[in-house]
Amino acid sequence: MEIAVLWVLSVALIMLGLAGTVLPVLPGTLLVWAGIGLGAWIDDFSRVSVATVVAISVLALLAWGLDYAAGMLGAHKVGASQWALLGAAIGTVLGLFMGVVGVLFMPLVGAAAGEYLARKDQSRALRVGLATWVGIMLGLLVKVVLACMMVGVFVTALMV
Numbered sequence: 001m002e003i004a005v006l007w008v009l010s011v012a013l014i015m016l017g018l019a020g021t022v023l024p025v026l027p028g029t030l031l032v033w034a035g036i037g038l039g040a041w042i043d044d045f046s047r048v049s050v051a052t053v054v055a056i057s058v059l060a061l062l063a064w065g066l067d068y069a070a071g072m073l074g075a076h077k078v079g080a081s082q083w084a085l086l087g088a089a090i091g092t093v094l095g096l097f098m099g100v101v102g103v104l105f106m107p108l109v110g111a112a113a114g115e116y117l118a119r120k121d122q123s124r125a126l127r128v129g130l131a132t133w134v135g136i137m138l139g140l141l142v143k144v145v146l147a148c149m150m151v152g153v154f155v156t157a158l159m160v
Contacts, residue, residue, distance in 0.1 A: 066139050
């Protein structure tokens with residue numbers, strides 16, 4: 001009975017983590033990784049080896065790093081000011097309280113507002129906001145793909 005409860009917890013962590021890859025309130029990649037680690041541990045690393053967990057950990061670190069870097073890379077590509085980066089960060093936090101629409105679009109608004117405050121150029125502010133948003137959305141997509149790859153490697157190791 002105890003093993004079954006641990007497997008339910010493992011699956012729950014993985015599912016919650018997958019949801020967290022698109023919901024910034026949850027540490028998605030970390031939860032997926034924790035669920036996979038628990039699943040490997042339950043089996044005493046017999047089906048999911050330590051090497052497989054290390055490979056999954058590398059994917060998790062890559063997803064985590066890209067999550068933080070993607071928006072910054074988009075903003076940097078168009079020469080965003082520090083104010084734009086600060087605005088994007090503030091917009092992201094404020095967006096958490098506004099539901100899905102806020103989460104998706106407040107970083108754009110924040111980056112554009114920050115850039116406008118820094119340079120007083122409306123078209124540049126819009127360009128910076130859009131580039132930041134595109135970077136964040138591409139980062140989100142890559143993070144979801146990497147999290148799904150983590151789960152795929154785990155499930156494959158369990159089945160073999």
